[in-house]
Amino acid sequence: MPLATSDAVALDRLRAVCQPLLDPAGFIPGQQADERYCTDWSRARGEPLAVLRPSNTDEVSRLLTVLHALRQPVVLQGGMTGLVGACVPQTGEVVLSLERLRGIEEIDPVSGTATVQAGVCLQTLQQAVEAQGLFFPVDIGSRGSCQIGGLIATNAGGNRVLRYGMTRQSVLGLEVVLADGTVVSRMGKALKDNAGYDLKQVFIGSEGTLGVITRAILALQPLPTSRQSALVAVQGFDAVTDLLAQCRRQLGPRLSSFEVMWRDFFDLSTGLLKKGRPGLNLAGTHVVLVEAMGLDAGQDDALFAEALGAFQADHPGCEVILAQSLADAQDLWAIREAAGEAANAVAPWAGFDVSLPIADMASWVAQVHSQLREMGLTQTQTYGHLGDGNLHLVVGLGSEATRKGAVHELVHRTVGDLGGSISGEHGIGLAKKAHLHYCRSAAEINMMKLMKTALDPHGILNRGRIFDLL
Ligand SMILES: Cc1cc2nc3c(=O)[nH]c(=O)nc-3n(C[C@H](O)[C@H](O)[C@H](O)COP(=O)(O)OP(=O)(O)OC[C@H]3O[C@@H](n4cnc5c(N)ncnc54)[C@H](O)[C@@H]3O)c2cc1C
Incomplete structure (x- = not known):
């Protein structure tokens, strides 16, 4: 389809100012x-005016300087595994992709840090540091595609938050390019640094609205x-x-994951999707995937078996399947990690990642499932990182796709009523911004807007x- 005249003019203008700053692979109409x-994992879709692919911080800075002068809206893209539509281009936006900033600059075993560019894929980093006897603990199902910049911009959580914290806890230093092209760099390796405001925290979890993350120093x-x-x-x-x-009592800091699956998810994953060992047949209302990690195999194996044995003695009806090998463990994890596939099996779907006090979870799930059934929606998948108070719910909409808004309203309002958060991990993006008020006060949202206006006065990033400025 030919471009509308206004888009053609905008594209010509972009080409004129951006192409000279990049190599030939850097500019795609x-x-x-x-x-x-054009699309992320939320399945939202949009077409960009152009795609800009800088390969270093200097190019990002020079691009933003000219885009800022033009008041050109920009959408930032990492690995495009986001689930809230934040990186999907909207009308008139140009994509700034970080995919060519792929360098692991240094792995420093003395300070226990990795210095990386934003476009490094999570799995690539995990493998590189493990080859040197070190460990980057942030781990999520999209590890093969998501990038370090995306992880930081969303403050990703994942499977080991219980032990190692969210991404924020692993970021020691950050380099960011502001909307006007200014490079703000604090690439420190020290854990302690109280010299004024800790500015990097402003950008962690800001979903690309306050600046472009170009490099980071990560704690290993x-x-x-x-x-x-x-x-x-x-x-x-x-x-x-x-x-x-x-598990907390007996395993202490060894406990690294505590993933709970309600039957609706477990049955779909092991049944329709055939995950896990064939013939796996477990009773019970919930199935928990417990993982521990340590530094002394002999002692750790015994402690783990002891903790689960003690639990079984107190709960005679429960069943325990202990992984006997790495392959066994991978089979167990495959059940939990089928989340993306499971959602697609019931598309169109509405997906949620809420946080709630653990004490309220069971009643909240029962209440929401019951209200969904009343709406004729019976295809649910419920699971989560329970140790972190974080629950995922996927609702298959079937022929009721038009009721997505009503489902969002039900889930987010009820979470808000309990003092929970409408996003434990994935962020607000475009998909949830109408409901931010269910978990943030007017004063908090106003402060977010003040920060946005101060750092990005023309609102190009x-x-x-997250919110609309007007
Ligand atoms: C199968 C699957 C499992 C998942 N599991 C989890 C999970 O357990 N926990 C969890 O938290 N998330 C999870 N996610 C969501 C997603 O993978 C994370 O949000 C991830 O951090 C996004 O990284 P990305 O590089 O793909 O970023 P993108 O999707 O490309 O972008 C996400 C956001 O970050 C911004 N952004 C990207 N790069 C930069 C940058 N360099 N500077 C500034 N802003 C930037 C984008 O504009 C957008 O707002 C999962 C997703 C899938 C598909």
Whole structure:
């Protein structure tokens, strides 16, 4: 389709100012842009005016200087695994992709840090540091595609928050390019640095609305040498919280994951999607994937078995499947990690990642499932990083796709009523901004807007994500 006259003029103007700043692979007119620049995992879709692919901080800075002068809206893209539509181009936006900033600049075993460019893929970093006996603990299902810049911009959580914290806890230093092209760099390796405001925290979790993350210094951990995994099927949510308490008591800091699956998710993953060992047949209302990591295989294996044995003695009806090998552990994790596939199996869907006090989870899930059933929606998938108070809910909409808004309203309002958060991990983006008020006060949202206006006065970066300025 030919471009509208206004788009053609805008594209010519962009080409004139941006192309001279980049090598030939750095500028792609929107009409020639690959589909991967048009859609993320939320399945929202849009077409960019053009795609800009800088390969270093200086190019990002020079591009933003001219785009700022033109008041040109820009959407930032990492690995495009986001789930809230934040990186999907809106009308008239130009894509700034970080995919060519792919360098791991340094792995420093003395300070236990990695210095990386923003476009490094998470899995690439994990493998590179493990080869040196070190460990980057942030781990999420999209590890093969998501980038360090995206992880930081969304303050990603994932499977090991219980032990190592969110991405924020692993960021020591950050380099950011502001909307007007100014480079703000504090690439420190020290854990302690109280010289004034800790500016990097402003950009972590800001979903690309305040600046472009170009480089980071990440804290590494010692590589665990032992890993224990088990599936535990229990009857009733109280048994789930008992298990969490038992594991915390006996495993202490070794406990690295505590992933809970309600039957609706577990049955779909092991049944239709055939994940896990064939013939896996567990009773119970919930199935928990417990993982521990340590530095002393002999002692850790025994402690893990002891903790689960003690739990079983108190809960005779529960079933425990202990992984006996790495392959076994991978089979167990495959059940939990089928989340993306499971959602696509019930498309169109509405997806949620809420945070709630653990004490309120069971009643909240029962209440929402019941209200969804009343709406004729029975295809639910419920699972989450329970140790972190974070629950995922996917609702298959079937022929009721037009009721997506009503489902969002139900879920987010009820979470707000309990003092929870409408986003435990994935962020607000475009998909959830109408409901930000359910978990943030007017004063808080106003402060966010003040920060946005101060750092990006023309509102060119990820415009309209998280909140609207007007
Ligand atoms: C199968 C699957 C499993 C997932 N599991 C989890 C999970 O367990 N926990 C979790 O938290 N998330 C999870 N996610 C969501 C997603 O993977 C994370 O949000 C991830 O951090 C996004 O990284 P990305 O590089 O793909 O970023 P993108 O999707 O490209 O972008 C996400 C946001 O970050 C901004 N952004 C990207 N790069 C930069 C940059 N360099 N500077 C500034 N802003 C930038 C974008 O504009 C956008 O707002 C999952 C997604 C999938 C598909």
